[in-house]
Amino acid sequence: MIRVLVVEDDPLLAAGHAEVVAGVPGFSVVAAVHSGREALAAVGAAGADAPVDLVLLDMTLPDVGGLQVLRALRAAAVPADVIAVTAARDPAVVRQSLSMGVVQYLLKPFTAAALADRLRAYARFRADVAAAAGERGIDQHAIDEALAQLRTSAAPGRGVAAPTLQAVVTALREAPAAVGLSAAEVAGATGLSRVSARRYLEHLSAAGRVRREPRYGGSGRPELAYLPTPTL
Template sequence: MGIDIVIIEDDPMVLELHRQYIGQVKGFRLIGQAANAADGYTIITKFKPQLVILDVYMPGESGIDLLRRVRAEGINIDVILVTAAHRSETIQQGMQCGVVDYIIKPFTFQRFKKALRSYQQYIERIRNSQQLCQKDIDCLKGTALGESNPSSLDDLKDNIPKGLDKATLESVLKTINMQPGYFTASEISKLVGISRVTVRRYLNFLYDNGWLKGILSYGPVGRPLHKYIKDDPFSI
């Protein structure tokens, strides 16, 4: 049985990314989309999806306000918040409303996929467990909210995924550490001497684990440009 999903997102480019990414993850069925909270509420009450991908900042009613409204009316849905907001207050508000995950823009496919896969595992555990002990509940909580990221650079280097190289990661980290501000994959590629596609894989890995922040820079034409910056100063 697939998981019915609805997207509520006012940015057409981000909305299209959601659509493409959901289409690449088996087990999910997109049944509706909306560009504002009012239309989102109508879709939620009409189709009653199991999962909603919800943006925070939209014209009119915010995503947090919509979530509070849905919770107050007892509508039983799970929510993944996707937003450019980095404020701890906003994140806390989302957690207080019971979101299962929180993704910061700009996000990668791997991070988006991780959120959906973690949710699938969470639902499967719920469906297959009639009675839960403390250990089961602890596992469910960890699955719903995602696993913790490596807390140190040494941990990060020791937990690189298959296909990435520790020595190359160290070279990328050293180069990043010398950048005074925002940088792109192309810029790091030229400095390290490896392809932009390869560099982007390492940058996405660092971003997904919380060591980089990112923004989308919109130009007059073409796709938005991903720019990164160190989350906090770190030494290699």
Template sequence: MTDSKTIGVLVVEDEEIPAEAHAEYVRRIPGFRLAGIARTGTEAITALKVDAGPGSGSGSGSNTGSDAGQGIDLVLLDMNLPDLHGLDLLRRIRGAGLPVDVIAITAVRDLAVVRGAMSGGIVGYLIKPFTFSAFSTKLTTYAEYRRRMGEQAASTTQSEVDSAFAALRPTVATPLPKGMSGETLEAVADLLKRAPSPLSASEVSAELAMSRITARRYLEHLAEEQSVLRSPRYGTRGRPELEYSWRW
């Protein structure tokens, strides 16, 4: 790990658009910097070994848009990679003794995979699709955990250990506006993620069997969270209708 005041993040994601979106999210969170993007498990393990080896300030071999040469502290790991399963990569990271923390960021909801990731020592698991707010919360709680661990001496106490781990599990979730539900928000986000083209509030309401007003409210919330791109749809009569698309 680096002693830098900022936390270096390696994004491991094979799909180009999500990889760039996650990289941009990292750039937007104070205290974090993008250390690199790896599109395969092999690229990731190579980048980590170069970073941890002699002259680790040289940075990774896959640092698209990154602040090269400042070290990797945290890996954002997708489970579906073209050459390795995320769990296999996690085992290789641990087996090599590489001093990095790992947060799984994946669409995989299989309980066996979640348990395997936990057994492998991840510090967080974020299921796609998600909003920028959820992503930011996951990383900022990790930063607090890291800060508390860094403040401890070589020999620690039970209360200090409990305090550090408690930082990874905030007791209060990011509140939604009154009258909005997390399940409905996830359904709208998932629909936009799967849609081949931008959708209007009317189209979302028809797909999810909700009123247009309700659909518009959830879409506007996602737009305010900067998880969704909002733009006018031209070619219709009257005022242009707004359409929404997932950022990645």
């Protein structure tokens, strides 16, 4: 699960953001707080055993600004990623936010669907990076593919080619339903790269057509298997 801290000074908006986060598969809400000091305290309280992975950060807070929160997080070497969810349109704020590692910048007002799309894009980015990691690290092509998840529209189906999607679906249907396939196995069956296979599998997962389960075995870490649902 991707653990999310919601930072929003308006309690109603904070509750709405938290509801959206909880409704996207693979995400959970650590807390919803309403000030910069509460945000920093919540990150510290989360600890190393269950750290905050992602912060939804309003840039205009009642005590300290979002930029100050960002600086404090970076100064403390907190590895959490940040998506700005804000009405701040000042180019200087946008530029400084991006320079400090904000991965998405979502301007208010926005719909729940728009926020959910950004979250799914972020999940695809994380999955692509994890899938591409090998003994020698990650190569340039895989980095470019992962970053493309953040830089393009996250509208459902964007960047998904119908023939390729059908090839992935066929591979899943031909596999034992109780076992499913990993991204590496789908790549082998379709000729896709492992990163691309993972992207298509995550697309199917977001649509509820497959479910994800850890597969244990061997001496390495468990891999993620994708199992068909009745809607596949």
